[in-house]
Amino acid sequence: GIQGVEMMRILFLWLMAGLVACSSEPKVPEGILPQAKMEALLWDLMQADEVINLMAANPQKNRYALAVNRYQKAFALHGTTKAQFQKSLEWYNSQPRLMRDVLENIQKKHPVVTQ
Numbered sequence: 662g663i664q665g666v667e668m669m670r671i672l673f674l675w676l677m678a679g680l681v682a683c684s685s686e687p688k689v690p691e692g693i694l695p696q697a698k699m700e701a702l703l704w705d706l707m708q709a710d711e712v713i714n715l716m717a718a719n720p721q722k723n724r725y726a727l728a729v730n731r732y733q734k735a736f737a738l739h740g741t742t743k744a745q746f747q748k749s750l751e752w753y754n755s756q757p758r759l760m761r762d763v764l765e766n767i768q769k770k771h772p773v774v775t776q
Contacts, residue, residue, distance in 0.1 A: 696759065702741065
């Protein structure tokens with residue numbers, strides 16, 4: 662009867678909601694950098710690494726001090742800390758699809774020029 666049809670419809674909607682929830686990307690937890698911020702920070706840290714590597718060729722430069730300075734500037738620029746970045750990086754590494762998206766978005770925004 663009508664109750665059976667109604668029950669089937671409710672069950673179908675419940676199952677569909679579950680499938681949608683399972684197929685969607687995991688929500689970034691509180692205390693973890695949002696994806697766009699993580700992408701921007703990772704890019705800036707990559708840029709800092711490039712500068713450090715270029716300047717490290719100069720033996721008068723202290724590579725460690727230079728790295729600490731560059732990384733601290735990147736964290737400050739993005740309003741975060743080394744600890745929050747490390748926690749976020751661990752979380753993104755535990756979410757392979759999201760981490761792939763982060764890295765692909767960085768690559769799309771900043772294509773490497775090769776000659």
